[in-house]
Amino acid sequence: MTQASASNPIIDPAVLDVLLSAEGPMGVEAVALRCGLSVKQAMAELARLRAAGCELDEHPQHGVTLTEAGLSTWQDYLAWRLGAGRHVAVYRQTGSTQDVCRGLIAAYGRSADGALVVAEQQSAGRGRLGRRWVAPAGAGLAFSRVYVGDDEATVDRLMFATAVAVAEALERALGGKAAVGIKWPNDVCVDGRKLAGVLVEAEPTAAVIGVGVNTHLQADDLPSDEPTLRERVTSLAMLGVRTHRLAVLAAVVLAIDEALQRTPVSVLLERWRQRCTMLHQRVSLLSDGRPVTGQVLDLDAHAGLIVRRDTGEIVHLPAATTTVV
Incomplete structure (x- = not known):
């Protein structure tokens, strides 16, 4: 560190x-x-x-x-840019930034709110539903933020609010080169290709929000044994944007802070609807291992995606246990 x-x-x-x-x-x-x-x-x-x-x-x-910007300057800069009294830790390598945040919650309780943990490399980085998150050093950003808020802060609320904030911050970084959409529940995309991902893990007294952003990733960085990956992934660099990772990191974290602390849920929901790539579309999903096919109607801030099944039944699908097929 x-x-x-x-x-x-x-x-x-x-x-x-x-x-x-x-x-x-x-x-x-x-x-x-x-x-x-x-x-x-x-x-x-x-x-x-x-x-x-x-x-x-x-x-x-x-x-x-x-x-x-040398990695050893990141902690000083972020502590200054994000505001005093906030725990900031920057690691060259760690197992998982999510797990480091869990330790901070255990040690500091509510005082850990807003704590930020950043890693250049993770040996045990993960995405949703047990998937691995792997990125070459220097090719992107991987960080986690502790959230200690009200009792209504469900995984779904934190997931969609964070996704909106990340999408908006990255669209600003793109400077009009492309529109950024959201593929529910956690993918931030450009033209269907994943630019960033969000992971929310609930704890008894708090939650840990993990974010991964492809900033400098190039096609040659992707594993050759997964050729279709090049059709599913993008980055700021691949979209023609040259930027500093540290500047993108600060902008994304500040956008998440704004979404979680000051922006009304109703406003965030409307912003999500404007960016959702699945709204009113017929989709196939797995929820708790069971297939669900139907039309996406809307999003409930606390209960998840609202889908009208092909049978006519309307169901709520929580982000924590649902994935797009």
């Missing part, structure tokens, strides 16, 4: 933020002005970023370009 004290960060997060948001090279003088520093101080902060593993491309005429 990266180690940094909130009171003694290894870098100045404000300088890193300026470089992350820059649309092109910046002169040292411009960096200094944006951050309220002298040129000498700005040069010293750039040196600290390099020492912390950031890759900076320097041009004598054009200025400085951040090409990669």
Whole structure:
């Protein structure tokens, strides 16, 4: 895990933020002005970023370009960007960010609310229904967030609210290059190809929300023994977007915070309807291992997908035990 004290960060997060948001090279003088520093101080902060593993491309005429934000800077930056008093941990490798969050809930109870755990690599990453989540190092984002809220926060409510937030944040990152849809219950897609996924696991007193995003994944990164995977998966890079993973991570987490803490459920439901790729479509699903075929009518925030079966019966299918065939 990266180690940094909130009171003694290894870098100045404000300088890193300026470089992350820059649309092109910046002169040292411009960096200094944006951050309220002298040129000498700005040069010293750039040196600290390099020492912390950031890759900076320097041009004598054009200025400085951040090409990669070193992983050891992520914890400082996220603690600054997401707000004080929040537990943030960044791992180069761990078993599962979901399990780390479970440990935080056990240790801190309600005080663990909002805790964020990020991993460059997971040896036991997982998706829904016991599936594995595998991504090469540097090709994407994998993180989990603790949610300790009201008693009505069912898996279905957290799942669809998070999916909406992730879809909206990634569509902004795409800058109009593509529309982002939601394939219930947990896939965030572009043109039917998975760009991100959501996993919600309930605990007795809280829930753990896991998110995986394909940012820099390329077709050559996908396993050759699964040729159809190239037709089912995409990434920001494959969609023609060059961006910093750290900037995408911060934007997605802030969008999830907004959805969970401040946006009314009715508003989120309407946003979900606008992005749902299955609404009013005839679908085949498995719920608790039993086949269900029918038309998707709507989504209930707490009880799950509302489907009119071919027999005419209307059923509610919870996200935790249902999958699309």
